[in-house]
Amino acid sequence: MQDTMRPILVIGGGPGGLEAARTVAALGHPVVLVERRQRLGGTPDAERYAKLTHHFRDAEEAIGELVASVTENPLVEILTRSEVTGCEGEPGHFRVTLTTPSGAQERVFGAIIVATGFQHFDPGRETQLYNYYSFPDVVTLSDMEAMLKAHQVVRPSNGQPPERVAFIQCVGSRDRQIGNEFCSKVCCGIASKQAIEIKQQLPDARVFIFYIDMRMYGYWENELYWPAQEQYKVNYVKGIVSEILPKGDRLLIRGEDTTMGRPMEVTVDLVVLSVGMEPSSGTRQMAKLLGLAQNKYGYIEAGGPTGLDPVATSRPGIFVVGAAARPADLDDTFATAGLAAARAIATVRQAAVVR
Ligand SMILES: Cc1cc2nc3c(=O)[nH]c(=O)nc-3n(C[C@H](O)[C@H](O)[C@H](O)COP(=O)(O)OP(=O)(O)OC[C@H]3O[C@@H](n4cnc5c(N)ncnc54)[C@H](O)[C@@H]3O)c2cc1C
Ligand code: SF4
Numbered sequence: 001m002q003d004t005m006r007p008i009l010v011i012g013g014g015p016g017g018l019e020a021a022r023t024v025a026a027l028g029h030p031v032v033l034v035e036r037r038q039r040l041g042g043t044p045d046a047e048r049y050a051k052l053t054h055h056f057r058d059a060e061e062a063i064g065e066l067v068a069s070v071t072e073n074p075l076v077e078i079l080t081r082s083e084v085t086g087c088e089g090e091p092g093h094f095r096v097t098l099t100t101p102s103g104a105q106e107r108v109f110g111a112i113i114v115a116t117g118f119q120h121f122d123p124g125r126e127t128q129l130y131n132y133y134s135f136p137d138v139v140t141l142s143d144m145e146a147m148l149k150a151h152q153v154v155r156p157s158n159g160q161p162p163e164r165v166a167f168i169q170c171v172g173s174r175d176r177q178i179g180n181e182f183c184s185k186v187c188c189g190i191a192s193k194q195a196i197e198i199k200q201q202l203p204d205a206r207v208f209i210f211y212i213d214m215r216m217y218g219y220w221e222n223e224l225y226w227p228a229q230e231q232y233k234v235n236y237v238k239g240i241v242s243e244i245l246p247k248g249d250r251l252l253i254r255g256e257d258t259t260m261g262r263p264m265e266v267t268v269d270l271v272v273l274s275v276g277m278e279p280s281s282g283t284r285q286m287a288k289l290l291g292l293a294q295n296k297y298g299y300i301e302a303g304g305p306t307g308l309d310p311v312a313t314s315r316p317g318i319f320v321v322g323a324a325a326r327p328a329d330l331d332d333t334f335a336t337a338g339l340a341a342a343r344a345i346a347t348v349r350q351a352a353v354v355r
Contacts, residue, residue: 003352006110007032007077008344009096011084011286014042016322016333017115018066023341024113025075029348032077032107033070034084034098036282040067042117043323050148052330053193053224059149087112087290091317092351110348111317113340114290114300116282118323121172121180121275129243130171130273137162137251138244138271140171141190148197155270157249161202162269166253167191168241169211173276173327182297184276184327188215191274192224192234199232208235208266210255217329239264244271277327290318300325311340317347 010021013035024031039045041063044052049059070076079100086097086106094109120142123132132138136156139147147153155162169191173184188211195207209228214236216225228234241255250267257264279298287294293301293314302325304312311319319340322333 003092003110004349005030006092006108006348006352008111008113008341008348009034009084009094009107009109010113010115012042012115012117012282012324013037013040013078013080014115014117014322014333015044015063015066015330016117016324016328016337017042017113018070019334019337020113020115020321020341020344021076022066022069022073023338024345025070025073027341027345028075029345030075030077032079032109034082035078035080036083038080040070040078040080043119047120047142048146048149049142050145051193051197053189053220056193059145084286084289090351091347092354094317110351111319111344112290113337113344114283114286114292114313114318114320114324115322115337116286116324117280118277118283118327119280121184121278123171123273123275125172125178127175127177128171130168130241130271131244132273135244135246135251135271137269138273140273140275141187141194142275144194144198144272148194148201151201153198153201160269162205164206164208164268165195165198165270165272166208166210166266166268167195167272167274168253169209169214169274171273171275172278174212180276180278180297182276182327183215185215185217185332186327186329187274187276189217189220189224189329191272192216192220192228194272195228195234196224196232199234206235207232208237208268210237210239210241210253212240212258213238218331237264237266277323279324283324286324291315292318292320302326309343311336311343317351319343 007030082100085099300320321336
């Protein structure tokens, strides 16, 4: 094979990896996509998301289209239930060991794109007083996505639709005590989106969102935040929740209303914890195996020598996209995936010219 056409390896088959593989192939270059799960589609598929912001598109359908764009492209080779277990070499010539269901094989790639994504913050950690693992009616954003998708928004304790639902923002994010000082970026928008969907499925329910401050990026302000308040009458309460306690067969939220400067107590039927994002175990593992610098939160350090390249890692020829580098929404993920695809192809061609 010509050195200029040496394939590019994409690790991770979520939105970031799929978009990177699709773009590499669209530019006429061969690509091998390695995914550790049996299915492609990443976290939106694994956690059964309902609708995607900000167009309220059915997640299964939108991600399905993306999956089809790579599975139907002859320039993309897909290896599921597979992992990278070794890597040596330099830009233009990386010798990679792939462990697949049919055994280990060594392959040569011109460049590598890491798209190993995120995992949700575990709200059961000891600093968290939300009783996620003790109270069935305390759920997370991803649990709620699955309920919305199934059109089954109910209290897990008794199977009844809730009359009052409360979202608690910044669970596991912006929290110095646990070392996650960063904002997870998507959860204010996702909570507002879910509040709208709850009101669509249960018009009589009252929905509260308890927040430190609402962070809506770009168009989400107009497309999610204002419709949630004005059209769907969702109650946004600026307050810090300190604990959740049982009250009869309901839940008592205790904290401080920071606008009014006084203690607050609200009784609800269902609590949704807006859990933030953290690097996935696969991201941490790949960073170590590939020798990529990580930041203090465990994400793969991006920026490159200039600090201005959002897809460059500390190792030339290896790029990072989406939620493996930072908390990211789909727009961020797709934008970095396209950039990484272009940079990876440029790397292969430049390395071939130098040689
Ligand atoms: C509750 C919730 C709802 C959301 N809803 C929206 C929304 O409506 N709109 C929006 O813009 N964003 C939304 N997001 C954010 C969105 O999910 C992310 O932007 C997106 O999933 C990031 O894609 P990714 O490919 O970087 O990572 P992921 O989706 O996490 O995909 C990573 C993939 O890599 C695989 N992998 C991991 N390690 C390895 C390994 N070592 N080897 C091989 N494969 C590996 C994983 O199995 C996975 O398939 C939401 C997030 C949350 C928390
Ligand atoms: S997006 Fe909102 S809920 Fe999520 S960490 Fe940032 S401020 Fe908190």
